[in-house]
Amino acid sequence: MxxxxxxxxxxxxxxxxxxxxxxxxxxxxxxxxxxxxxxxxxxxxxxxxxxxxxxxxxxxxxxxxxxxxxxxxxxxxxxxxxxxxxxxxxxxxxxxxxxxxxxxxxxxxxxxxxxxxxxxxxxxxxxxxxxxxxxxxxxxxxxYDTALNTVVEAIDRIRDTASSHDRLFFVEVMGRDAGHIALNVGVGAGAEEILIPEENLGLPRLLESLEKSRISGKTSSIVVVAEGDKTGKNVFELAEYVEEHMPNYDIRVTVLGHLQRGGSxxxxxxxxxxxxxxxxxxxxxxxxxxxxxxxxxxxxxxxxxxxxxxxxxxxxxxxxxxxxxxxx
Known part of the structure; x- marks a missing residue:
C-alpha cells in the first residue's frame, strides 16, 4: 500500500x-x-x-x-x-x-x-x-435494504386496514428513475399490482388486472406505485382514473415519502x-x-x-x- x-x-x-x-x-x-x-x-x-x-x-x-x-x-x-x-x-x-x-x-x-x-x-x-x-x-x-424493510412494514399495516374495510390502496414509494423498491416490496408485501418506470403497464391493463382480482374473490387490494411510474401522471390521478372506471372500489392513496429514508x-x-x-x-x-x-x-x-x-x-x-x- x-x-x-x-x-x-x-x-x-x-x-x-x-x-x-x-x-x-x-x-x-x-x-x-x-x-x-x-x-x-x-x-x-x-x-x-x-x-x-x-x-x-x-x-x-x-x-x-x-x-x-x-x-x-x-x-x-x-x-x-x-x-x-x-x-x-x-x-x-x-x-x-x-x-x-x-x-x-x-x-x-x-x-x-x-x-x-x-x-x-x-x-x-x-x-x-x-x-x-x-x-x-x-x-x-x-x-436500500433498510428502505425495503421500512416500506414492507408500512404496507403490512396498510393491508390490515384494507382488509378490514374492503378497500383498494395505492401506495406510492420512492423511485423516480428506478423501480427497485416498488418491485421488491410489492413482491414481499404481496401486492396485487406493481407499477414501475421500467414497465409501462398501461391503464387498460391495470383495470383488467384489478377486475380479475375482484372476480376471483379478492375484497381488498394493494397497488404499489413507484413515483416515476409512467402509467399515470401521478398516483392521485391514477387513483381517480380507477375510481371513475371501477366505482365499486373504495379507493385510498398513501404516499410514504421521506418516511422511507429515515430509521436505524x-x-x-x-x-x-x-x-x-x-x-x-x-x-x-x-x-x-x-x-x-x-x-x-x-x-x-x-x-x-x-x-x-x-x-x-x-x-x-x-x-x-x-x-x-x-x-x-
Whole structure:
C-alpha cells in the first residue's frame, strides 16, 4: 500500500440514507488503523467550499453505527457547480493538507467528484449511498435494504386496514428513475399490482388486472406505485382514473415519502457500509482514484465513476415474472 496518503477527508452529499453513518465510522476507523488522519467535512460540497471541517478520531464516531441520517450533514451546493466554487474547495483541501477524499452519496455526488478530479487531479473514491439502488456498478447501495424493510412494514399495516374495510390502496414509494423498491416490496408485501418506470403497464391493463382480482374473490387490494411510474401522471390521478372506471372500489392513496429514508439501518446495511469504508480507504492507499466501491456476488468491486454515473442499473426481469405469477 502507498504511504503517500497521510490525511483523508470524508463527506456525505445528496439525499441521506441509512448506513451513511456506518460508512463514516468505517472510513474514520480504517484511517486510524492505518495511522492516517481523517477529516470530516460537514454539509457536503458546500462545507468543503466554506472550510467547515474537523479532524475525527476513532472515538469521534462511537455509537453512530446504529443511527440513520448522517452526522456530517448534507446540503445541495450551487456554488460547487461553478469553477470559482470548486477552486475555493481545492484551496481549502490544500490548506488543510488533505490528500484524498471519500465521497458518500449518489450520482450527483459522484458527478461533482468526477469534475473535481478532472480539474485538479484530486484523488477521489465514492461509496454509493441512496435508498433507490439506482447506481450502476453495485448490486446494492447503502440504505436500500433498510428502505425495503421500512416500506414492507408500512404496507403490512396498510393491508390490515384494507382488509378490514374492503378497500383498494395505492401506495406510492420512492423511485423516480428506478423501480427497485416498488418491485421488491410489492413482491414481499404481496401486492396485487406493481407499477414501475421500467414497465409501462398501461391503464387498460391495470383495470383488467384489478377486475380479475375482484372476480376471483379478492375484497381488498394493494397497488404499489413507484413515483416515476409512467402509467399515470401521478398516483392521485391514477387513483381517480380507477375510481371513475371501477366505482365499486373504495379507493385510498398513501404516499410514504421521506418516511422511507429515515430509521436505524438494517444489519445488512451496517455490514455493507463497514466493508465499503475499509475498501475505499485502502483503495486510496493503493493509489486508486476516480472509482466507486460496489458489491457484486458478495464481493467488493471497483467501478470507474463515469461508468457508475452514466450506466443504468438493471431491473430484475425474473422478479417481474415472479410478481405476475404471485398476483394471480
Amino acid at each position: 502507498s504511504s503517500s496518503i497521510k490525511k483523508i477527508g470524508v463527506m456525505t452529499s445528496g439525499g441521506d440514507s441509512p448506513g451513511m453513518n456506518a460508512a463514516i465510522r468505517s472510513v474514520v476507523r480504517t484511517c486510524a488503523f492505518h495511522k492516517i488522519t481523517c477529516v470530516g467535512i460537514y454539509r457536503g460540497y458546500q462545507g468543503l467550499i466554506e472550510g467547515d471541517m474537523e479532524e475525527l478520531s476513532a472515538r469521534s464516531v462511537r455509537n453512530i453505527i446504529n443511527r440513520g441520517g448522517t452526522i456530517l450533514k448534507s446540503a445541495r451546493s450551487k456554488d460547487f457547480r461553478t469553477p470559482e466554487g470548486r477552486k475555493k474547495a481545492h484551496e481549502n483541501l490544500l490548506k488543510e493538507g488533505i490528500d484524498a477524499l471519500v465521497l458518500i452519496g449518489g450520482d450527483g455526488t459522484f458527478t461533482g467528484g468526477m469534475i473535481f478530479n478532472e480539474e485538479f487531479g484530486y484523488p477521489i473514491i465514492g461509496i454509493p449511498g441512496t435508498i433507490d439502488n439506482d447506481i450502476y456498478g453495485t448490486k446494492f447501495t447503502l440504505g 439501518p438494517s444489519c445488512y446495511d451496517r455490514v455493507l457500509a463497514s466493508r465499503m469504508g475499509v475498501k475505499a480507504v485502502e483503495s486510496l492507499m493503493d493509489g486508486v482514484s476516480n472509482y466507486m466501491v460496489g458489491i457484486a456476488n458478495d464481493q467488493l468491486i471497483l467501478t470507474p465513476l463515469d461508468q457508475a454515473v452514466k450506466g443504468k442499473s438493471e431491473i430484475d426481469k425474473e422478479l417481474i415474472r415472479v410478481s405476475e405469477i404471485m398476483s394471480t
